[in-house]
Amino acid sequence: MPTDTSDLWLRPAEPGDAAALAAVHVAARRAAPMPAPVHGEADVARWLAARVETDEVWVADLADHGVVGYARLTPGWLDDLYVAPVAARRGVGGALLDLVKAREPDGFCLWVFASNAPARAFYAGHGLVELESTDGSANEEGAPDVRLAWPGAEPLRFLRGLVDDVDAQLGDLLARRAALTRAIQPFKDTTRRDPGRERAVAESLATRAPELGVERLERIAHAIITESLDAAAERT
Numbered sequence: 001m002p003t004d005t006s007d008l009w010l011r012p013a014e015p016g017d018a019a020a021l022a023a024v025h026v027a028a029r030r031a032a033p034m035p036a037p038v039h040g041e042a043d044v045a046r047w048l049a050a051r052v053e054t055d056e057v058w059v060a061d062l063a064d065h066g067v068v069g070y071a072r073l074t075p076g077w078l079d080d081l082y083v084a085p086v087a088a089r090r091g092v093g094g095a096l097l098d099l100v101k102a103r104e105p106d107g108f109c110l111w112v113f114a115s116n117a118p119a120r121a122f123y124a125g126h127g128l129v130e131l132e133s134t135d136g137s138a139n140e141e142g143a144p145d146v147r148l149a150w151p152g153a154e155p156l157r158f159l160r161g162l163v164d165d166v167d168a169q170l171g172d173l174l175a176r177r178a179a180l181t182r183a184i185q186p187f188k189d190t191t192r193r194d195p196g197r198e199r200a201v202a203e204s205l206a207t208r209a210p211e212l213g214v215e216r217l218e219r220i221a222h223a224i225i226t227e228s229l230d231a232a233a234e235r236t
């Protein structure tokens with residue numbers, strides 16, 4: 001990629017930049033294979049004016065164009081990185097991303113729409129790794145997205161931190177599920193396992209975790225249920 005960045009200037013954003021940042025945001029989104037925006041430019045400008053006060057926002061200025069890009073960070077996250085199409089292929093995105101890496105040397109995550117193949121290729125080319133994919137039900141656009149990470153100077157440490165976060169949620173869910181397995185048992189007239197119900201549990205899990213597949217999830221569900229029944233029996 002050409003890196004004609006001799007006339008590029010990266011600087012912290014000021015509240016007065018919000019309108020220019022919104023113009024970049026809207027133009028960059030329009031030019032990319034992303035879902036239709038849910039907010040107009042005026043809304044985006046108001047929202048960015050508030051974000052400039054609370055978040056770390058860096059502006060990319062090109063001598064011949066003015067504001068052509070920006071990056072917005074919150075702790076552990078790169079929330080926005082947009083470059084106006086007028087400045088495409090001039091190394092602006094790479095320069096902003098290098099700055100973000102320097103600001104977050106321990107690593108950070110970001111979300112990208114699954115449909116945005118150019119952005120995914122850009123991030124892959126800059127050493128980011130793709131983590132989980134979603135069906136989009138949790139984002140405003142309702143469009144599938146992918147979580148990426150730049151794992152920083154100590155990738156094992158950073159990624160283990162992400163595992164710890166998920167395990168905290170998984171532990172809570174296992175405790176809730178085990179309590180339900182225990183609560184059901186007095187209402188059954190047999191202590192025999194119900195393979196049909198357990199298969200249905202695995203099939204339901206597979207709709208949430210298709211990459212694991214029903215057979216693996218059946219084994220996982222079997223282990224969870226076995227240990228939950230065992231723990232319930234120990235309490236009685």
Ligand SMILES: O=C(O)C(=O)C[C@]1(C(=O)O)C=C[C@@H](O)C=C1
Nearest residue numbers: 181184193194195197198201225
């Ligand atoms: O649904 C039941 O019958 C239960 O006892 C609960 C449960 C489960 O934990 O999901 C446990 C054992 C059965 O083999 C099937 C399901």
